[in-house]
Amino acid sequence: MLAALAASACAKKEKPPATAKPFASREERPEYVVELLPGEATAAGAEGHVVVHVSGKGHYHVNADYPLAFTPEPVDGLRFKDKRIALSEAAEKTPCPQSDKDVCEVRAKVPFAADKAATLSGLLAFSICEPERCLIEKVRLAVAVPVK
DSSP: OHHHHHHHHHTOOOOOOOOOOOOBSEEEOSSEEEEEEOOOOBOTTSEEEEEEEEEEOTTOEEOTTSOOEEEEOOOTTEEOSOSSEEOTTTOEEEEETTEEEEEEEEEEEEEEEESSOEEEEEEEEEEEEOSSOEEEEEEEEEEEEOBO
16 A cells, blocks of 8 residues: 555656747847847858847837847857857947937847858847836847858
């Protein structure tokens, strides 16, 4: 009897792990739009880049004080200098029309070296704000990397 109880206790079903949202090249929410855009095709073994684009919507603007970063997924055929690529410093920032001190749009290059065509994917971390609050976001993005 004890053996049967022990066996039934061990046979309890565990909750399946939550599935992560799939990678996409664009995510749009009421507060923002983020995109991962392909760069120009690069020669095999040469350095190339894709472009991260973050844009606030409505009263939201990009939080220029929060570190914009991209953490690429390991992919056969693509190499990155770091596991987490800081993008804030080299990003092109477009001021908001309603306020020069706020940034409404950010574009930044994610550098890589490609041995062959592949899909570059990873997690973009950024923050978006309105006057009352700021949101810290992490979005999974992916885009095909052309190699000629």
